Amino acid sequence: MGKPKTLDSFFKKKKNESHSEVNTNTPLATEIEALVTDKRTSKCPRLIQPEEMDATTFQRDSGLRPQIWEFPVNLQDEMQRAYINACPCQPILSEYPFLGEGNNRRRFQASWFNTYSTCLEYSESKNAIFCLQCYVFAKKSTGRLGSDAFVVKGFNNWKKASDKMNNSLIGHVGKDPNLPHKNAVKYCEDLMNQSRHIDKLVEKQTSQEIENNRLRLKASVDSVQWLAFQACAFRGHDEKPDSKNQGNFIELIKLLATYNDDVSGLVLENAPKNEKYTSPKIQKEILHIIANKMWDMIRKEIRDAKFCILIDETQHESKMEQMAIILRFVDKYSFIIERFFPVVHVNDTIAAILKKNICVILSCYNLQIENIRGQGYDGGSNMRNEWNGLQALFLRDCPYAYYVHYMAHKLQLALVAASRKAKHIHQFFIQLASIINIVGGSSKRHDELQAVKLLKLKV
Structure with missing residues (x-):
């Protein structure tokens, strides 16, 4: 049995073959010569440049x-x-x-x-x-x-x-x-007529579409900003076109449309179905962009100063754990400022997971853990434990980040419990809220009003 042939053997030139042995008078020889010299005449006419x-x-x-x-x-x-x-x-x-x-x-x-x-x-x-x-x-x-x-x-x-x-x-x-x-x-x-060429017409049409989209999007952005500033709910229970109340967001866009004919002709039912800019996904995306801008401003306000962190976590209605982060620092005018930083969803409330999520948020905005000069948490064991609690984990990285119990949380719990037991205390806070509404004025009173409203919600 002979040696089996390999694939390469079919492409190797045999020893007794050479170009000199090919009959140059045959059409095959002409074809081979054209292939070798790459001078075959093209059947396609050459285009004039x-x-x-x-x-x-x-x-x-x-x-x-x-x-x-x-x-x-x-x-x-x-x-x-x-x-x-x-x-x-x-x-x-x-x-x-x-x-x-x-x-x-x-x-x-x-x-x-x-x-x-x-x-x-x-x-x-x-x-x-x-x-x-x-x-x-x-x-x-x-x-x-x-x-x-x-x-x-x-x-x-x-x-x-x-x-x-x-x-x-x-x-x-x-x-x-x-x-x-x-x-x-x-x-x-x-x-x-250059102005009537397709590229010019397309460019003109595209410019008009861009202008319409920007005006349509501006109405949505303004509505999101106002609702976020007033801490109002965005969506309603029934947002169908025939609903009497389609929710705060849609109703606010309708209100804006009544004051401007240009907006009225571009939003809601007058907008293309794929460019309404009113879907929940768009609302969340606009909110996310606004939040990022706000956090960047807070980061610039902190500069390279030392700061403290205030942490608390709770569950929302979907039973998912949320961790709120507040930064406390001294601004360039020597005033103590507290800024609310993002709410982060966490898988669990154990100290290691909380620390990991806090470090990720701080590192995203170039806030160094070494600059922490205080920690404020509630009295939970996962927070205050001196060996494996959150405050102990941060102290290992930064020995100057002293832990202080969040005393305001204790006061809040006491007031909520007292309000539930004694109706006259509840009435006191209602009357206090009414007085603050009448007096109005300084930002300090505004902060007190917000605290009373929060307390009323929890009561």
Whole structure:
């Protein structure tokens, strides 16, 4: 049994083969030589490049020039514009040659140039007239756009050209708007009118769409900002078009639309179905962008100063754990400031997971753990335990981050418990809230009012 052949053996040249042994008179030899030398002639004609255009390509004499469809596709638009810009070829001769015999001898009249100044061309080589617009937009598929005589062969029946009853020139130009010549004139106007080109129209349409989208989005952004500032709910229980109350967000956009006709014509039912910018996903995305801007401002306000962290966690209605972060620092005017930082969803409330999430948030805004100078938590074992609690984990990284029990939390728990047991205490806080509403004034009173409202909600 012989040695099995490998795949490479089929592509190796045999020892007794060489180019000299191939019969150069056979078609196969010619094909091999063409492959080796890479000089096979292409069956596709080479396209003329714009830089190769010269006097032979652009011919003024209408009887000698090639037809538009004979030019390469990449040059046809350029040639059309070139011939239109050059205007019709209308040579004024001292004497035009006659055609016919005896009394039927006729010749071209130069006065026809005045009557048909925009389209009539005269060819000295063929002693015939042509139509410039029909030539520029003639197509090979039909052989002509206006008349074959005015495009390819040329028209030289001077008797019909001067006949008042059956004038071929008048018949070619005509008055019917659907005539081929009228269509060619319209095509020329469109070609030379840059403002009506497709790219210009698309650009104009795109600019208008961008402007409409920005105005539509601005209405949604303004609504989100107002609702977030007032701590109001965004969505309602029933947001269908026939609902009497579609929720704060939709109703606020409706209110904005009543004050501005431009907004009214672009939002809600007047907006495209895929560009309403009112879906819950869009609302959350806008909120997220606003929150990021706010956190960046807080970071700039802190600068490189030392700060304290106040942490608390709770469950929302979906039974998911949330951790709220508050930063306490001294601003550049030496005032103590507390800023609410993001609420983070956590998988568990054990100290290690809480510390990991806090470090991730602080590192995202380039806040160093080494700059922490205080920790404020509640009295839970996962927070205050001196060995494995959250405060102990931070003390290992930063020994100056002293832990202080969140005494305000104790006060809040005491007040809530007292309000539940004693109705007169509950009435006291209601009356206190009313007094603060009447007096109004300073930001301190505003903070007190917010605290009382929060307490009332928890009661």
